[in-house]
Amino acid sequence: MVNQKKAKQKRVKPQVLKGFRDYPPGEQIARAKMIRKLCETVELMGFLPLQTASLEFAETLLGPHYNEDSLSELFGFTGPDNVDMALRYEFTVSLARYVAGNSTLALPFRRYQYGNAWRVDKPGPGRFREFMQFDIDIVGTQNLLADAEIIAAMVTMLDHIGIKRFKVRFSDRKILNGLIEYVGISLDQGPDVMRVIDKLEKQGREAVIKELGPGRTDKSGDKIKGLGLKTAHIEQIERFLDIASLAKDQQLVKAEELLGDVEVSRTGINELREIQDYLSAMNISDSSTAIDLTIVRGLGYYTGPVWETTLLDLPEYGSIFSGGRYDNLVGRFQGQQVPGVGSSVGPDRLLAALLALQILEVTTATSVVLVTVMDRDRLPQYLQIVRELREAGVPSEIYSGDTKNLTKQIKYGDKVGIPFAVIAGSDEFDAGAVTVKNLAAGRQKARETTKREEWLKAEDIQETIPRDTLVEYLRARTIP
Amino acid sequence: MVNQKKAKQKRVKPQVLKGFRDYPPGEQIARAKMIRKLCETVELMGFLPLQTASLEFAETLLGPHYNEDSLSELFGFTGPDNVDMALRYEFTVSLARYVAGNSTLALPFRRYQYGNAWRVDKPGPGRFREFMQFDIDIVGTQNLLADAEIIAAMVTMLDHIGIKRFKVRFSDRKILNGLIEYVGISLDQGPDVMRVIDKLEKQGREAVIKELGPGRTDKSGDKIKGLGLKTAHIEQIERFLDIASLAKDQQLVKAEELLGDVEVSRTGINELREIQDYLSAMNISDSSTAIDLTIVRGLGYYTGPVWETTLLDLPEYGSIFSGGRYDNLVGRFQGQQVPGVGSSVGPDRLLAALLALQILEVTTATSVVLVTVMDRDRLPQYLQIVRELREAGVPSEIYSGDTKNLTKQIKYGDKVGIPFAVIAGSDEFDAGAVTVKNLAAGRQKARETTKREEWLKAEDIQETIPRDTLVEYLRARTIP
Incomplete structure (x- = not known):
């Protein structure tokens, strides 16, 4: 038995x-502001x-068909009433569950x-076990207007939070599905081939070609197993990679020349053309979107158009906003x-970008105002000052800590x-006056000068003004 | 082994x-609006x-000293890395943990x-296992200004979301602690006595007195065990209950007469006087707050002032916003x-109240605008219309579902x-015109008349206007 005293x-x-x-508050204020805008x-x-x-x-x-192992991933x-449950790892499955369970939903x-x-x-x-996610989806339609609306929403969201230089690159899974068919590889190998092509941007063309064949050794000396495709098959995939590196207006034309006879590829190519037309009509500029046939997306459930978004000034962030069409999930x-069709962005990475780019x-x-308590009898x-400020829309508080020391209150x-x-003390109150100290300017000045006395007395740091002008004085300086 | 086909x-x-x-969206729109205001x-x-x-x-x-049983409450x-963890059941403990772990916090x-x-x-x-909570707290101070700020915040929050008729009733645990001392009951029995006094409002005085003594039988015939206090002790508690039913300006005077010699009660009485003075200075009206010496609060961790808030037009909602001072929790x-010191409100109950009171x-x-697609060539x-509307700040969408049928689009x-x-179809476009249908007015009219033909043709339901006036037309009707 535990010793009670020690236990206590x-x-x-x-x-x-x-x-x-x-x-913490600083991050949370910025994050909430960004999310409100989104x-x-x-x-x-x-x-x-x-x-x-x-x-x-x-x-x-x-x-x-889950089991204990997959549950622990x-x-x-096993929660109350002996029911197996888990915290969601994303929103799309819950969306599917919601739609499936609400048959009258418009x-x-x-x-x-x-x-x-x-x-x-x-x-x-930057990788957490609890993280925030922001998803947009349009479900219950195969109309590619929805895909265009999702891309337009991504562009508008990034634009509205102040990120100007970014690129949404999009492709269509169907084109790659057709490539597999065209090359003549077993359809079972399709996902593996796509997974390797997906590495093109990060690893480069040579690495991709080696991984399609015998495999390669990476920089750290680790062996990466290859898919072992035949040289003839790899050469055909290379012809596709050639197309993907062309200027964007050439990509669809050349892809059609290569894969136009494969029905599924043709469908994919036409889907991209259609989406592109919609984006033009919505005035979504070419500088923010581009067709890129090497875009694959990791998740298995995408069936058509897919997209990724990179920040041009922060390429090291990788894709920050991505998604695509999934036509089988609710099944x-x-x-x-x-x-x-939908797209997902991580607000925390987005916020980090806004801070890195000094947009936020x-x-x-x-x-914006701390009312200090110099004299408790007053x-x-x-409190009357605080009330007036708040009623005028100036966020304020009265010092509500335990010290009576003014310097400590200012320090807070x-x-x-x-x-x-x-x-304000008795002198000020008797003279119908009040003193306003500009703490922000003071902090700025303190960084610029080492003479403490000097900045303490500087006129723009501290001003004594008539009490009845206080609210207007602060309103003018704090409300943009 | 599971039959694979069946399993699939x-x-x-x-x-x-x-x-x-x-x-669902309807509730979530209203909830988000209320939370933004809070x-x-x-x-x-x-x-x-x-x-x-x-x-x-x-x-x-x-x-x-938790064990498996308390964990399952x-x-x-037991999560990853074999660590025992749990979802929070409230925020105050996490706040205490945060403060304890951040020694440089202001x-x-x-x-x-x-x-x-x-x-x-x-x-x-109305009782869920996952629920929202909204907490305000001021930690790291014993200054009763903080208690007054919390009460003021509660009053202002309710006021700003549009609830006008409510009452924050507050007391101080110290007064009741002193009562236990004064009556001469064992301090161990204090919490039980308070728990019974807490029932005064719901069960009435007679029931409380019986529960303090031999116990009682409730309406359903269930026996409720009494505390078995001596008659002399109960009579002294009754003298306190007499005070609690007095007019508010009399309560503290009479409490002082009864318990003024008990130091802890005197402290409590003075605390309430101080808070009341601060509230007056902040212009918090007497109609929204009142001292009520029978307020106890269930939670054990409160040490001083405590409060509850009832909606005068929805008394059946019980206390919707409550809290108090806790001076030992971070320990x-x-x-x-x-x-x-802090206070907590449940946004869902608050939202239910706003809807019940027809404030929201x-x-x-x-x-506010659905652009239908009559002719896919157009x-x-x-899309141009949708873009113009959005740029003018009018929330809009294009119909992006699969049907070409206009009636079905309108139905959506x-x-x-x-x-x-x-x-708009070719006729309209050729004439430089566009038709706007007021769906909301149509729904209203449909409720008022059974003659479908009549409301379909009513002028105020549908109007054909010049295309170049469309955005202004809709702006004027949709943006307040």
Whole structure:
């Protein structure tokens, strides 16, 4: 038995789980601002918000044949009432479940959803086990207008949050499916061939060709097994890679010359032409989108158009916004197929990009005014100031900590990052005045000068003004 | 072994876990609108957003001495790396963990957090296992200004979302602690006595007195065990209950007469006076707050002021917004105490109240204009209309489903709840015109008349206007 006294003293280490994190106010303010803008943008385009449950039946996420091993690949467990459940690892399956379970839903269903998802990946720099995701999808239609709307939404979302230099590159799985057929490789090998072609951008052409054949040794000396295709087959794939490196207006023409006799490829080529026409009509500029026949996308469930998005000034971020058409996914839940198309972005990586590109700055405070308490007998007057400021729309707070020391109160304001402090004692009140200290300017000046006395007294750091002009004075300086 | 063919055909039932739910667009639009207003309000008051991890170490949530049983009272499980973890059941413990783990944090820390929490309660009407919570707290201060700020925030939040008739009733645990001391009951029995007094409002005075003594039989015939207090003790508690039923300006005076000699009660009484003074200075009206000495609050961790909030027009909702001061909670994580005060509201119950009070209406669409596709050859022109509308800030979509049938397209707009539809075929385009159908007015009229022909042709349901006036026409009718 545990010694009661010792047990009582035992303290819990204040830590978060591996791969998890908190979002401190500074990050959260910026993140919320960005997400609000994303929501506004997609609502302007008629997408509807949906929130699905965070926990799902294990079979919903994993299909009917899951076992203990596959359950432990998610945050899965046997929960109340002895039911197997797991935290969602993405939203698309839940969307499919929602659509399948709501037979009266108006289709096409244009929905967006953002929130957390959970994966038992090995945590790493920028890779978390709990992460946010923002998805847009249009389900219940095979009309390629929907695909164009998804691409247009991606472009508009990035544009509205202030990212100007990016490229959405898109292709169509059907073209590659036709290539497999054309080359004469077994259809079973198709996914492997696509997986290798998908490495073209990162690994280069030579590596791809070696991986299609005998395999290769990478920079670290690791052996990478090849697919062992015949030379003749590889040469035919190379002809396709030649096309993919052409200027974009040439790609479809040449692809048609090469694969035009394969029906599925022809369909894919026509789909891309159609989407391109819609994008032009929507005035989606060529500088932000391009056909790129080497785009594959990792996920197995895509059936038609697919896309990836790279930031031109941050190519090292890889694809930040990607998706495609999936026409079979809802099938898990019911006999009838519900086709869909969608795209997904990680708000955390997007926020990191906005900060790296200096499009967004981190502000750590919500208050722009701290009303200090110099004289506790004057509390009603300080509270009156706070009230007036808030009613005028100026975010403010009264110092509500335990110290009576004014310097410490100012230090609090500085540490939180509040731009202005209001200071008033009996002298000021008796003279109908109040002092406003510009903490933000003070911090700036402190960085520029080492003479503390100098900046403390500088006129633009601190001003005494008539009490009855205070709210207007601060309003003018804090509300843009 | 499972028959492969049968296995492939097995479909998953599209269902959510017991106690879980999805938020369909209509609800989610209203909920997001309300939460945005709540965030704006608390940011105006200088509260900072924090997001903590959804999953925590089991010992963080349950303390160091948890066992399998207590773990299964949460959504708890042994996760990756063989670590015991659980979904949070509220935010306060995570806040304490965050503060304990961030020693450089500026205190007082005024934070707000909203998001999901999970509890293994028995699901019931309006009671879910996954639910949203919105918390405001100020930690790291014993200054009662913080308590007043929390009450002011509650009042302002309710006011800003449009609820006018509510009452925040507050008391101080210390007064009741003093009562236990005064009556001379064992301090161990204090929590039981408070739990019984807490029933005063719901069960009435007679029931409370019986429960303090021998016990009682409730309406359903169930026996409720009494505390078995002596008659003399109960009579003294009754004297306190007499005070609690007095007019509010009398309560503190009389409480002081009864309990003024007990130090802890006197402290509590003075705390309430101080908070009341601050609220007056902030112009928080007496109609929205009141001292009520019978307020106890269920949770054990409160140490000082406590409050509950009832909606005057929906008393059956019980307390919708409640909290208090907890000065020992962070102690689980470190030797040093970090005092705090806070309050919590359930956005879902709040939203239900807004809908019940008809302060908020459910809108199921984000688009206000549906551009129909009558002639697929004209797609560039339809897309051009959508683009112009969006650029003018009018949320719109093009019909992107599979049917070419105009009636079905309009039916889609109706079903989603989109107010306007744009219709144009070759005749209109050639005449430089376009037709706008007011679907919302049509739905209204359809409810009012049974003569379908009549409302279909009614002038205010459908209008043909010059193409170049379209955007302004719709802007004027859709943007308030």
